[in-house]
Amino acid sequence: MSADVPADVPVDVRGLVKRFGRTAALDGLDLRVEQGEIHGFIGPNGSGKTTTLRVLLGLIRPDAGHVRVLGGDARRDAVELHRRMAYVPGDVSLWPDLTGGEVIDFLGALRGGLDVARRDALVERFALDPTTRSRAYSRGNRQKVALVAALSSDVELLVLDEPTTGLDPLVDAEFRRVLGEERDRGRTVLLSSHVLSEVEALADRMTIIRRGRTVESGSLPELRHLCRTTVTAELAAPVPRTDDLAGVHLGEVRGRVVVCDVDPAAMDGLMRRLSAAGIVRLEVRPPSLEQVFLAEFAPTTREASA
Amino acid sequence: MTGGPPGAATLQSWTGGGVLLRRALHRERVRLPVTVAALAGTAALSAAATDALYVDPAERGAAVGAITASPALLAMYGPLSGDGAAGALALWKLGVLGAAAAAVVAVLVVVRHTRAEEDGGRTELVASAGAGRWAPTAAAGLTATTFAAGLTLVTATALAAAGLGWGGALAFAATWGGAALVFAGVGLLTAEIAGSARVATTLAVLGVVAAYLVRAVGDATGGTSTWMVWVSPLGWGERVDPFGARHWWVLAIPPAVALTLLGAALAVRGRRDLGTGLLHARPGRAEASPLLRGPVGLAVHRERGLFAVATAAFAVVGAVAGSVTSQLGGMLDSVRMRQVVTALGGAHAMSDAFLVAEFGLLASAASLVVAAAVLRMAAEERSGRADAVLSAPVGRARWFLAHLGVAAAGGLVMLAVGGAAAGVTHGTATTGTEVVRLTAAALAQAPAVLFVACLAAAGYGLARRSVPLVWLVVAGLVTVAELGPVLGAPSWVLDLSPFTHVPHLPGGAVDVAAVLATLAVAIVIAGVGAAAFRQRDLA
Ligand SMILES: Nc1ncnc2c1ncn2[C@@H]1O[C@H](COP(=O)(O)OP(=O)(O)O)[C@@H](O)[C@H]1O
Ligand SMILES: [Mg+2]
Numbered sequence: 001m002s003a004d005v006p007a008d009v010p011v012d013v014r015g016l017v018k019r020f021g022r023t024a025a026l027d028g029l030d031l032r033v034e035q036g037e038i039h040g041f042i043g044p045n046g047s048g049k050t051t052t053l054r055v056l057l058g059l060i061r062p063d064a065g066h067v068r069v070l071g072g073d074a075r076r077d078a079v080e081l082h083r084r085m086a087y088v089p090g091d092v093s094l095w096p097d098l099t100g101g102e103v104i105d106f107l108g109a110l111r112g113g114l115d116v117a118r119r120d121a122l123v124e125r126f127a128l129d130p131t132t133r134s135r136a137y138s139r140g141n142r143q144k145v146a147l148v149a150a151l152s153s154d155v156e157l158l159v160l161d162e163p164t165t166g167l168d169p170l171v172d173a174e175f176r177r178v179l180g181e182e183r184d185r186g187r188t189v190l191l192s193s194h195v196l197s198e199v200e201a202l203a204d205r206m207t208i209i210r211r212g213r214t215v216e217s218g219s220l221p222e223l224r225h226l227c228r229t230t231v232t233a234e235l236a237a238p239v240p241r242t243d244d245l246a247g248v249h250l251g252e253v254r255g256r257v258v259v260c261d262v263d264p265a266a267m268d269g270l271m272r273r274l275s276a277a278g279i280v281r282l283e284v285r286p287p288s289l290e291q292v293f294l295a296e297f298a299p300t301t302r303e304a305s306a
Numbered sequence: 307m308t309g310g311p312p313g314a315a316t317l318q319s320w321t322g323g324g325v326l327l328r329r330a331l332h333r334e335r336v337r338l339p340v341t342v343a344a345l346a347g348t349a350a351l352s353a354a355a356t357d358a359l360y361v362d363p364a365e366r367g368a369a370v371g372a373i374t375a376s377p378a379l380l381a382m383y384g385p386l387s388g389d390g391a392a393g394a395l396a397l398w399k400l401g402v403l404g405a406a407a408a409a410v411v412a413v414l415v416v417v418r419h420t421r422a423e424e425d426g427g428r429t430e431l432v433a434s435a436g437a438g439r440w441a442p443t444a445a446a447g448l449t450a451t452t453f454a455a456g457l458t459l460v461t462a463t464a465l466a467a468a469g470l471g472w473g474g475a476l477a478f479a480a481t482w483g484g485a486a487l488v489f490a491g492v493g494l495l496t497a498e499i500a501g502s503a504r505v506a507t508t509l510a511v512l513g514v515v516a517a518y519l520v521r522a523v524g525d526a527t528g529g530t531s532t533w534m535v536w537v538s539p540l541g542w543g544e545r546v547d548p549f550g551a552r553h554w555w556v557l558a559i560p561p562a563v564a565l566t567l568l569g570a571a572l573a574v575r576g577r578r579d580l581g582t583g584l585l586h587a588r589p590g591r592a593e594a595s596p597l598l599r600g601p602v603g604l605a606v607h608r609e610r611g612l613f614a615v616a617t618a619a620f621a622v623v624g625a626v627a628g629s630v631t632s633q634l635g636g637m638l639d640s641v642r643m644r645q646v647v648t649a650l651g652g653a654h655a656m657s658d659a660f661l662v663a664e665f666g667l668l669a670s671a672a673s674l675v676v677a678a679a680v681l682r683m684a685a686e687e688r689s690g691r692a693d694a695v696l697s698a699p700v701g702r703a704r705w706f707l708a709h710l711g712v713a714a715a716g717g718l719v720m721l722a723v724g725g726a727a728a729g730v731t732h733g734t735a736t737t738g739t740e741v742v743r744l745t746a747a748a749l750a751q752a753p754a755v756l757f758v759a760c761l762a763a764a765g766y767g768l769a770r771r772s773v774p775l776v777w778l779v780v781a782g783l784v785t786v787a788e789l790g791p792v793l794g795a796p797s798w799v800l801d802l803s804p805f806t807h808v809p810h811l812p813g814g815a816v817d818v819a820a821v822l823a824t825l826a827v828a829i830v831i832a833g834v835g836a837a838a839f840r841q842r843d844l845a
Contacts (some may be wrong), residue, residue, distance in 0.1 A: 057696075060845055078702075079699045080699070083699045106604065110695065131592050150446065
């Protein structure tokens with residue numbers, strides 16, 4: 001591989017293509033995860049998240065593209081790489097006649113043993129009953145079993161495919177805390193999701209994909225440049241004209257209340273205009289990831305509404 | 307969906323049953339016709355082949371006498387219908403066993419469309435789309451009824467085509483259909499009671515085994531014990547006496563019992579929550595046993611139930627075969643019977659020929675069990691459980707060979723236990739040497755079983771979707787082995803089957819080169835499969 005790529009980049013994917021029959025599930029996807037970060041991997045259902053993660057695990061073979069995981073080849077070096085990474089699939093399926101505890105220990109044993117104290121602590125924190133047979137577990141509980149198994153093994157890279165689907169809010173919150181602790185311990189986490197709030201709160205950087213292609217990648221502040229801040233203001237005087245200001249998109253005017261979306265560059269001009277009319281109340285909402293997401297996935301509706 | 311808007315369907319209703327039935331029949335469109343054809347074909351071939359061996363009525367009478375005098379034979383196959391009438395002798399061996407096979411198929415069908423769907427979460431989906439509570443049960447029941455009716459009609463037609471009278475053919479075929487119907491009802495009920503598809507299937511299949519054993523005791527002891535035949539659903543077929551008195555009214559019992567069981571199943575279903583059963587799972591261990599450490603430990607854990615049941619069955623069959631051989635005297639008085647037995651095994655000593663035939667049967671059965679165990683890999687892959695193991699530091703080849711190795715070892719244990727059990731009941735003064743001799747004889751079939759295991763593994767390794775094809779090939783090899791020699795198949799057909807190339811012990815010659823060649827081909831095939839599996843996508 002090229003010399004400028006350090007061997008310890010946890011995930012380095014460029015131009016990844018994967019076809020199933022005639023449909024291309026991945027169509028030139030790029031993904032780069034840096035050491036020690038929580039990386040959000042976001043896209044709508046069917047956009048290729050699971051396919052990408054399974055390529056990283058060597059479970060499926062890419063048709064084209066450059067794929068390096070922890071400095072190795074995902075397929076050829078699979079066994080060695082898997083000692084240093086753990087995977088939680090999106091739809092966890094367990095052996096029905098094994099208990100959750102047995103599954104956790106078994107998956108740990110495949111890695112040469114797990115941290116027993118950590119396992120017990122996680123079982124406690126996730127409120128998991130390890131004596132229940134897997135067939136009786138709900139989806140959320142199966143997810144917890146897989147998470148405990150992955151989190152209590154000593155690995156550098158955690159690959160989690162929509163891990164919180166099915167978790168109840170309390171466990172979800174606990175999971176976020178645990179993930180923060182993992183980052184503090186220096187682990188790298190690749191976390192796929194279509195639940196944006198989850199990634200927004202957790203991720204250091206993120207990659208947004210759509211139809212098997214990377215649309216954007218960066219930290220949340222970087223991505224926010226893509227997106228308009230929503231300003232709601234109640235004024236003392238009638239709402240002034242704003243249509244001459246480039247980058248201000250008028251939403252609606254209700255009496256003396258105005259709502260508009262503002263490009264970052266146009267904020268200053270808008271504020272001057274509004275304060276001239278006398279601001280009674282002002283609400284400035286930074287773009288949520290939801291909006292970044294919508295901006296990426298529905299550019300036409302956005303254009304139409306502007 | 308045919309139902310009204312979601313939520314409009316009342317709890318106790320059949321709404322949506324038609325859609326579910328169509329879906330179920332579509333899913334079974336290959337499996338059930340193939341099963342029906344296999345059972346009906348076996349019956350027709352037996353009818354055609356065996357009657358050709360008994361042209362002389364006197365010899366027929368001798369064979370009949372031998373069978374009726376042997377409690378072991380009566381226990382295993384049931385009594386002869388109508389003193390040696392045409393067809394009776396031909397289908398004697400198939401009556402109870404065929405009914406049991408049809409019963410097991412019916413159980414698998416109904417559980418597949420009820421509890422297994424529920425385990426997979428699809429029942430909930432269907433219910434939320436407006437299907438009534440009773441619809442899945444009704445659809446599964448009707449699917450099984452279709453199977454039972456099809457089996458009856460096709461088998462009767464095949465037997466008639468093979469030269470039997472229509473009355474006997476229809477009555478005989480209906481005993482199979484009846485058994486399927488009753489155990490479809492049993493399956494529907496256990497599907498409601500048990501907490502999972504696996505437990506439901508196990509309970510219902512244990513029911514089939516119990517029915518078989520109860521009537522076996524009844525038949526063997528005779529006289530005052532006939533009530534044991536009457537309480538067993540597999541005994542009703544005998545009571546129909548298809549080639550003798552032909553009691554048609556007995557055939558009314560299975561549908562009546564099946565309907566009663568259906569009612570009971572619906573009653574339980576109305577009372578329980580979706581996703582639960584009446585039997586609650588006991589809590590298990592919080593930590594894994596040290597044996598459950600790697601792919602081999604997991605494969606052993608997955609397959610041990612299957613192999614325990616199969617090994618127990620082999621012990622029983624082996625023991626019965628051993629004791630039957632020591633009672634062969636009377637039976638072999640008939641020249642024709644002598645020919646039957648030798649046709650099954652070759653020109654060896656009589657009792658040895660019988661054992662060779664039995665061990666051949668055991669090897670065929672073992673290879674089916676072993677293939678099922680090997681192909682469990684496909685279920686592991688489809689469910690995503692293989693992902694969990696193979697995303698740990700476990701190489702593909704290691705996982706693949708662990709399954710193959712465990713399945714092969716299980717097959718060897720089954721053969722050894724079957725042979726040893728035959729040795730125990732066969733020998734009298736020299737039990738020790740008999741056990742060793744017959745264990746070795748049974749194990750002589752092992753290369754063929756290992757060959758089937760490797761072939762199944764290779765098929766799976768090449769593509770998960772090839773599994774149905776693998777089953778067809780395995781069934782073909784077993785059929786050639788079991789029926790080929792009796793039907794006088796050309797030698798190139800026989801040579802295709804690995805069962806042709808193993809030593810037929812006791813008594814036969816040991817062709818070391820053929821054994822080694824069989825094993826070598828098996829290993830090469832398995833190696834090709836493992837290599838392909840390492841390359842391909844998991845899906
Ligand atoms: N084994 C497969 N065979 C055929 N198509 C597949 C397979 N796996 C995924 N796909 C298709 O690839 C696309 C991406 O799927 P996936 O990676 O599961 O998306 P996501 O995880 O983002 O929801 C989808 O259109 C899906 O239908
Ligand atoms: Mg997915």
